[in-house]
Amino acid sequence: MASIGNITFACEDPASLAAFWCKAIGYELEDPPPGLLEAIEEAGGDTNAAAAASDPTNRCPRLFFKKMPRSSPDHLPVHLDLTTDDREAEVERLIGLGASLVETKTEQIGPYTEMWTVMRDPEGNGFCVQSPGE
DSSP states (O other), rough: OOOEEEEEEEEOOOHHHHHHHHHHOEEOOOOEEEEEHHHHHHOOOOOOOOOEETTTTTTTTTTEEEESSOOOTTTTTSSSEEEOOOOHHHHHHHHHOOOEEEEEEEEEEETTEEEEEEEEEOOOOOOEEETTTT
């Protein structure tokens, strides 16, 4: 059976986007393998072509950021859902880190109500924030 190795983001500035997500969810930036940056520089390549962030507890998938063209961020076919005890406070914190607010949505299904906030990271990738029981 396969497991998730990376969740990959196509982006313009891998280092900055990786730093945003580290601050947003408590991940840590990964150092590139020894000698890789030097080899890229010697070859005339872009040392900001990729960046990676990992969960310090090793319980959650690694995030990988790669400089490459991406599809339109207008739709959220695959995205991260962040869960927190205080959705409104977390939304404000993420805005302070550079995210933008899109909208807050509510869905009622029978006696169950679900509320979440749609946001975009600094490069426009969509993600949602919700609180359990909200």
